[in-house]
Amino acid sequence: MKFVDEAIIDVVAGNGGSGCISFRREKFIPFGGPNGGDGGRGGHIYLEADRNINTLIxxxxxRRHEARNGEAGRGADQFGAAGEDVVLRMPVGTIVRDFDTGEVLMELLEHGERRLLAKGGDGGFGNLHFKSSTNRAPRKKTLGWPGQAxxxxxxxxxLADVGLLGMPNAGKSTLITAISNARPKIADYPFTTLHPNLGVVRVGPEKSFVVADIPGLIEGASEGAGLGHLFLRHLxxxxxxxxxxxxxxxDEGVDPVKQAKAIVKELKIYDESLYNKQRWLVLxxxxxxxxxxxxxxxxxxxKRYGWKGPVFEISALTREGCEPLVQAIYQHVAAEQEHHEDRDLRFEGDDDTVPVQPVAALTSRQAAKAAAQENEAFEDLVPVKDEGAATAAKPARKAAAKKVPAKKAAAKKTAVKKAAAEKAPAEKAPAKKAPAKKVEAAKPAAKKAAAKKVPAKASKKPAAPEADEAYLPDPTDPRFR
Ligand SMILES: Nc1nc2c(ncn2[C@@H]2O[C@H](COP(=O)(O)OP(=O)(O)OP(=O)(O)O)[C@@H](O)[C@H]2O)c(=O)[nH]1
Ligand SMILES: [Mg+2]
Known part of the structure; x- marks a missing residue:
């Protein structure tokens, strides 16, 4: 299958179904109550990592993936069915970015990992939802909410443990063929390899590592010479x-030292962290x-190259010297795994990963929901006892928000230190409490907090209108875009 490592797609989650206005009308029940059901939720779009897929072709x-809309509600208390969810399977190691901002939305790093990418819109409310003791025949419904797009x-x-780097024709593909199960094309002309190949090297029972062979790199790759350094990201x-x-x-006139230096220079231009990665010389x-x-x-x-690291002398064709190389690589990879069980070096430098954030503007309802949740979380964290606590709450909340990414980055020592430093204000916060104030002082603070919650919830459920108030769509409502 053709190897494709980039693609641009559109994903659109389903819209929610509209609510329904209906009243129960039966023989001898001329004025039955409202029975219009809510609309169903639109289908979500999930991403799932699948190790059996190795290209984005x-x-x-x-290019466009849409989930179904939710069904509209119906009379006789019938709620609409939810739209079917869509699961997009992608290779392990896929990075999902927002096309416009370039922000990393998520990364799929483990087989079977399933992440919600675009949330389907919630269904609208039927008039059944609006009945109350004072309004027993509401003629109101709401439309469904749009899905995220x-x-x-x-x-x-x-994702490989070891990467092969070198000029075209250096024998990278021959080496991966000699040591692993991969069988890439080998020929005596430059740029035989046009896309990365992965090979599994079996060292013993349950002992193996993965090697990646990428197309050759030449001087000026950063300016696009040869295949450019398009494939360096795989390393x-x-x-x-x-x-x-x-x-x-x-060609006798070619100086291997000059070539080797040119490659390292290209590596440095492309990415400093790649340049600083552990590198072994294979002659x-x-x-x-x-x-x-x-x-x-x-x-x-x-001597001329000025190399002080490990050097291996091999012949990929005759497989001479390959065995010690494989053993040394395995020892290294296994040692790294052991030392950093809680972190994976392969994923270092991927700090820009952020939890899934909606790219499209949040609908006002979702924003209100989020605000309400945030408030609740914050109230759990800092019990509102007095005004002092209320004022201390702000830094505490900020600190709590900071805690989350800090925890994520716990694998990194430096990050941990940083996190600890950021945590400090959270612990200090309750200590900042104002000198003992009367218990009554707690009441306004508590009220304040409660008041904060109310508008959030109120916007979640539109306030019940007067009995026969017609439902007037708001022109700023995203559903009418
Ligand atoms: N004599 C000899 N020839 C080799 C050795 N390794 C590779 N070759 C030959 O060198 C040529 C290029 O080998 P490849 O493995 O295709 O080189 P590559 O680095 O993958 O090249 P690109 O894919 O173009 O970047 C082939 O003709 C190989 O047979 C070796 O150890 N000894
Ligand atoms: Mg090759």
């Missing part, structure tokens, strides 16, 4: 980079070098 062809940019970054999540160098170039095609010259050539290369 499906999303190049199917996003334009998204999908980006796939493959960003690896734990280790293998810099494959052709020690016996076909390839040693079978082409006469045995007596090998040591001297390797030593002179390392």
């Amino acid at each position: 499906d999303y190049r062809y199917a 996003y334009k998204l940019k999908l980006e796939l970054r493959v 960003q999540r690896t734990r280790l980079l293998l810099h494959v160098v052709d020690l016996a170039p076909f 390839n095609k040693l079978d082409m070098v006469p045995a007596e010259e090998r040591v001297q050539r390797v030593v002179s290369f390392v």
Whole structure:
């Protein structure tokens, strides 16, 4: 299947169904009460990570994904059915961005992970909903709410433990073929590999790691030479980079040291963190070098290149030296896994991940809901005892809000420290309480808090109107856009 690692799609969740105005009318029951049901919720759009999919090609062809609308309510107390949800399956390692702002909305990192992307609109209320002791024949209904709609940019970054880096023709594909189950195309011309290939290297029972082979990089890639550094992002999540160098170039005039330096320069231009990633030097095609010259050539290369890290001498074609390389990689990968059980280096530098935030403007009802929830959460956190507490509440609430992302980043030591620093005001907050005030003082504070809640809830449920007040649509209502 063709490898596609970028796609732009539109997703539109279903609109909610409208409520219904209806009254019970039966023989001998001439004035039955209201019985118009609510509309159903629109279908949600979920994303699900699936390890059996390894390209975004499906999303190049199917660009618009819509969920069904909710059904309208009907008489005889019938509520509308909810629209069916849509689940979009994507490869593990997909990053979902908002197309316009570039903000990362979510990342799919584990097989089976399912995330809500676009929420279907809630259904409107039927007149059954508006009946009350004072208004027993309400002629009012509300329309359904629109579903969220996003334009998204999908980006796939493959998840591998080890990444291969090198000039075209260095023998990267030959190496991945020699050590793993991957069988990419190998040929003696540059840019044989046009998209990343993943290979699983089995070291022993239940011992394996994944290697990624990407297209070759050449000098000037940052300006778009060759295939550019389009594919370098696939190396960003690896734990280790293998810099494959052709020690016996076909063209005698080519200097491997100069080429190796050029690649590292491109790496630095592309991403400093990638440049700082653990990198090992793999000197390839040693079978082409006469045995007596090998040591001297390797030593002179390392010296001129000024390399102090690990060096491996191999021949990917004859598989000479591949076994020690594989063992060393496995030791390294396993050690990293052990040391950082709670964090995964492959996902470092992905700090821009944020919890799902609606891209389209929140509808006023959703905003009110969110505000109400926030208020409730805050009240749980800081019991309103006196006015002092009420004033201390603000920083506490801010701190609580800060706590969440801090916890997320707990894997990072620095982040943890930062979080601890940010937490401090939260703990201080209750201590800030004003000197003991009379208990009566608590009442206005409590009232204030309650008052805060009320408008939020009120906007959630539109205030019950007078008996026969006609339902007049508000022109600013998003449903009439
Ligand atoms: N003699 C010898 N030839 C090798 C060795 N490794 C690779 N080659 C040859 O070098 C050529 C290029 O190998 P590839 O594996 O396609 O190189 P690549 O780095 O994947 O190249 P691109 O995909 O174009 O970036 C092929 O003809 C291989 O047979 C080696 O260790 N010894
Ligand atoms: Mg290749």
